[in-house]
Amino acid sequence: MTETEVISGWIAPGARVLDLGCGDGKLLKYLWQTKQAPGYGVEIDDAHVLECLKNDVNVLQMDLEDGLAAFADQSFDRVILSETLQAIHRQEPLLQDMLRVGREAIVSFPNFGYWRARIQIALAGHMPVSKELPYQWYDTPNVHHCTLVDFEALCATLGIRIRERVVLRDGAPVTMLPNLLGSIALYRVAR
Amino acid sequence: MIVEAQKAKFTEPLRLKGGALLPEFEIAYETYGTLNAQRSNAVLVCHALNASHHVAGTYANDADNLGWWDNMVGPGKPLDTNRFFVIGSNYIGSCFGSTGPASPNPATGKPWGADFPVVTVEDWVAAQARLADFLGIERFAAVMGGSLGAMQALQWALSYPERVRHSIVIAATPRLSAQNIAFNEVARQAIMTDPDFHGGHYYEKGVVPVRGLRIARMIGHITYLSDDAMMEKFGRVLRNKSTPGFDFDVDFEIESYLRYQGDKFATYFDANTYLRITKALDYYDPAADFGGDLSTAFARAQADFLVVSFTSDWRFSSARSREIVRALLDNRRVVSYLEIDAPQGHDAFLLDDPRYHGALRAYYGNIAL
Numbered sequence: 397m398t399e400t401e402v403i404s405g406w407i408a409p410g411a412r413v414l415d416l417g418c419g420d421g422k423l424l425k426y427l428w429q430t431k432q433a434p435g436y437g438v439e440i441d442d443a444h445v446l447e448c449l450k451n452d453v454n455v456l457q458m459d460l461e462d463g464l465a466a467f468a469d470q471s472f473d474r475v476i477l478s479e480t481l482q483a484i485h486r487q488e489p490l491l492q493d494m495l496r497v498g499r500e501a502i503v504s505f506p507n508f509g510y511w512r513a514r515i516q517i518a519l520a521g522h523m524p525v526s527k528e529l530p531y532q533w534y535d536t537p538n539v540h541h542c543t544l545v546d547f548e549a550l551c552a553t554l555g556i557r558i559r560e561r562v563v564l565r566d567g568a569p570v571t572m573l574p575n576l577l578g579s580i581a582l583y584r585v586a587r
Numbered sequence: 588m589i590v591e592a593q594k595a596k597f598t599e600p601l602r603l604k605g606g607a608l609l610p611e612f613e614i615a616y617e618t619y620g621t622l623n624a625q626r627s628n629a630v631l632v633c634h635a636l637n638a639s640h641h642v643a644g645t646y647a648n649d650a651d652n653l654g655w656w657d658n659m660v661g662p663g664k665p666l667d668t669n670r671f672f673v674i675g676s677n678y679i680g681s682c683f684g685s686t687g688p689a690s691p692n693p694a695t696g697k698p699w700g701a702d703f704p705v706v707t708v709e710d711w712v713a714a715q716a717r718l719a720d721f722l723g724i725e726r727f728a729a730v731m732g733g734s735l736g737a738m739q740a741l742q743w744a745l746s747y748p749e750r751v752r753h754s755i756v757i758a759a760t761p762r763l764s765a766q767n768i769a770f771n772e773v774a775r776q777a778i779m780t781d782p783d784f785h786g787g788h789y790y791e792k793g794v795v796p797v798r799g800l801r802i803a804r805m806i807g808h809i810t811y812l813s814d815d816a817m818m819e820k821f822g823r824v825l826r827n828k829s830t831p832g833f834d835f836d837v838d839f840e841i842e843s844y845l846r847y848q849g850d851k852f853a854t855y856f857d858a859n860t861y862l863r864i865t866k867a868l869d870y871y872d873p874a875a876d877f878g879g880d881l882s883t884a885f886a887r888a889q890a891d892f893l894v895v896s897f898t899s900d901w902r903f904s905s906a907r908s909r910e911i912v913r914a915l916l917d918n919r920r921v922v923s924y925l926e927i928d929a930p931q932g933h934d935a936f937l938l939d940d941p942r943y944h945g946a947l948r949a950y951y952g953n954i955a956l
Contacts, residue, residue, distance in 0.1 A: 412919075436916070442942045445925060449949035456912065456924040466913050 397569060400426060402562045402582050403476060403502055407431050411473035414498060416460055416490075417480030419444050421453030428453075438464075461485055464493040472498040479580075481505045481547075482538040491554060495587050500559065504582040507563070509543030509575040528579050544575040551585060560584040588644035588661050588668070590617050590654070592684065597717050601679075604870075607704035610693050614718050615677040615684025616640045619660060620668035622724070628956045629724040630671045631715065632660060633732030633739035636807070636864055637856060639683035642675030643668070658939040665947040670956070671728065676718055678711040678739075680863045685714075688859030689790060701787025705863055708735075708871045712742045719750070728954050730890075731755035733936035734903065735864070738871050741911070745873055748889040753954055755947070757895040758936040760907035761881055761914070762872040767902065770810055771865035774803035778858045787859050796858045801849030803861055808848050813899035813932030817841065881910060882917035891921040893950050895943065897935040898928045923950070 400423060407413060411433045415424050418437025421444075427433040436454045439445050448455035458466060461484065475498030477490070482505050484490055494501040506528040507513075513524035523533040531538065542550075544563065551558055563570040563578030570578040594613050601609040617640050622629060632642050634655065643654035643661045660666045660673055677685040680703065688703035719727070730751050732740040737759030744754040760767070778784060781799030785792050812820075821841040825831065828838070837843045877883040892915050896908035905926050915922040927943050929935040935943070 434919075434921075436922075442928075446942065446945050446949060449923060449946055449953070452953045454921055454923050456922075457926045458909075458924070466909060466916060468917055471916070 397562075397564065397567055399478065399504055399564065399580060399582060402564070403427075403478065403504070404430060406500075406502055406560070406584050407433050407474055409433070412471070413474050413476065414438070414467065414472040415476045415478065416464075416494070417477065417483070418448065418453070418455065421448035421451040421455060423476070423478065424448075424453045425451045460490060463489060464497050467497040469496055470499060474498055474500055474502055476502045478502070478504045479506065482541050485539055487540060487550070488554060491550070491556060495556065495585070500584060500586045501556075502582065502584055503547070504580060505542065505547070507544055507575065507578050507581050508541040509545065510565075510579045511576050512579070514576075526579070544578070544581050547581065547583070551583075556585050556587065558583055558585050588619065589647050590619060590641070590644035591646070592617050592640060594684065595718055595721050597714075597721075599717075601710070601714060601717075603704050603710045604707040605705050609679070609686070609704065612679050612686035612714065613684075613690075614679065614686075614714060615681075616718060617642065617644075617654075617675045618722075619643055619673040619675075620671055622672040622722075623956060625956070626724055627726070627728060628671050629719075629722075629727050630666060630673045631719070631727050631730045631743070632656065632666075632673060632675050633711075633715075633730065633736035633743075634675065634677070635732070635734040635736045636868075637852070638736075639681065640675040640677035640685075641683075642673070656937070658937075659944070659947065665944045666731070666951055667948075671951070674718070674722065674724075676715050678706070679714045680706040680711075680860060680867075682857035682860040687857065688787070688863070689857055698790045700790055700859060703859060703863070705866050705870075707867050708738045708742050709746060711867070712739055712746045715739070715743075716747055716750070726750050726752060728956065729753035729755055729951070731757070733757040734759070734933065735868055738868075742871075742873065744888045744890040744892070745884065748887050751890040753893065753950075754888075754890040755893045755895075755950070756908075756911060758897060758900055758903055758908075758933055759894065759911060760903040761874065761911050763869055764907075768869045770806055771869055774806050775862050775865055777802035777806070778862060781858075784858060787862075789858070795853065797853040800853040800856060800858050800861065801846075804849045804852035804856070805845040808845055810902040811932060811934045813901060813930060815899060816931045816934075819930070820844075881914035885914045885918050885920070888915070888918065888920060893923050893925075893947075895925045895927065895936070895946070897931070897933070897943075898926060899930050900933045900935065902933040 413435035415437045424435040475494040516524040562582045563574035564580045596613045598611045638655040641654045643657045680687045692699040730740045730743040737756040778799035781796035783794040784796040824840045826843045874881040874884045896905040912924045
């Protein structure tokens with residue numbers, strides 16, 4: 397089971413989708429092809445924006461740190477933040493804005509509580525480097541890592557309800573000790 | 588690419604937005620590429636303030652006269668004329684071939700001069716629609732323009748929603764700001780207070796309000812460049828001297844540049860045209876009839892949109908393009924938006940930044956014919 401499959405499972409046919417930090421637009425293209433879900437991507441990186449255009453995906457070159465002022469209240473069925481949360485400087489206002497713009501939000505991130513990450517810090521004494529987190533500490537775009545426990549605590553603080561959670565490791569769902577054994581977490585959240 | 592300018596004459600009068608009736612008019616235009624059998628590959632390129640229908644290529648008898656957007660339009664260029672049939676059209680009121688203030692007034696046989704009516708972006712688009720009819724184009728694959736040309740690309744999608752599949756809107760604003768209008772008014776005052784202006788009837792006096800035109804152009808040029816680009820290009824470098832002259836000759840390179848641009852412009856541009864174009868800019872406001880609400884104004888658009896802005900453009904800033912994007916999103920239009928971090932200012936739309944041209948190439952590549 398891939399992240400894309402999990403996210404796709406949370407998108408109804410024809411749903412209006414906003415994908416924040418959409419990269420090359422492959423997810424949006426997939427959702428259009430499989431769910432006829434019309435979508436827009438938000439992306440800041442020039443190379444990714446060009447890939448989106450090549451993929452014939454609607455892309456809006458904007459900085460997520462500036463908020464989502466371009467989008468009207470409740471104008472999307474789903475607002476996706478896929479593996480981008482950890483690269484955002486101010487997560488609280490963005491999460492709030494996502495649920496202003498969308499009925500529901502989908503958030504995924506690499507779990508910093510994954511045991512391999514813990515071991516690299518605890519025993520080897522260095523910042524984790526892995527398949528999900530391939531960067532060295534000095535060249536990473538990521539600024540705010542979190543664990544499942546951390547994210548769920550933030551949601552509780554912001555009054556955001558968690559409707560569904562899927563935790564993956566190597567493409568398989570993790571149900572036991574997810575904060576320790578899962579490398580990627582996906583959440584479907586709402587107000 | 589060797590190209591040829593053509594003219595089409597329209598004898599059915601055109602009622603202008605300002606109320607005047609233009610009894611007849613000609614449009615100068617050029618075409619590049621070949622219209623396909625389905626007539627589905629036509630792209631209209633709209634020009635900005637001082638340009639013309641000569642978008643691309645050169646003339647057989649004037650090899651140095653390269654079209655103003657030749658880096659964008661041509662065989663193998665981002666707007667590829669091997670695939671698209673591209674039309675460059677000169678707006679009415681211009682001084683480059685279409686009917687304008689220097690053309691003869693059919694009522695008198697003398698040049699229109701000051702009597703040529705004030706034309707608007709909507710009027711230009713209405714006139715271009717006649718040209719499209721004449722060329723047998725029911726629906727454009729795209730209408731594209733930068734700056735004032737972008738206003739026409741927007742207006743096409745509003746005036747003739749069913750005739751535009753894609754509207755490509757570059758370095759645009761949905762309406763001028765007070766500051767934009769202020770710059771235009773200074774330019775107009777420069778022209779109208781020139782003793783050689785004669786209330787617009789200077790043709791018959793055999794003079795040209797050169798002083799006014801050159802100052803108008805100098806003002807314009809300041810707004811086309813960013814502060815950084817101007818500093819980068821000219822800095823505080825002195826012109827042909829090592830110390831300031833302590834007089835009022837040219838000291839700095841930037842002064843020399845502005846004087847040169849002003850002088851050049853005054854030799855080929857018409858003052859009455861300049862007045863009218865700046866008015867067309869000032870008046871353009873598609874939201875005006877909708878209580879100022881741009882989203883309501885765009886409700887009738889059917890096209891897909893590509894909107895491009897440049898971060899250093901302070902004449903029509905990225906924030907103004909984002910207003911357009913917001914209005915399109917509110918109407919659930921298909922839209923992509925590029926905010927290109929280019930240093931050159933408003934003029935960046937004429938340059939060939941690889942991100943900008945790459946995006947246009949990709950966008951045109953996905954337009955089905």
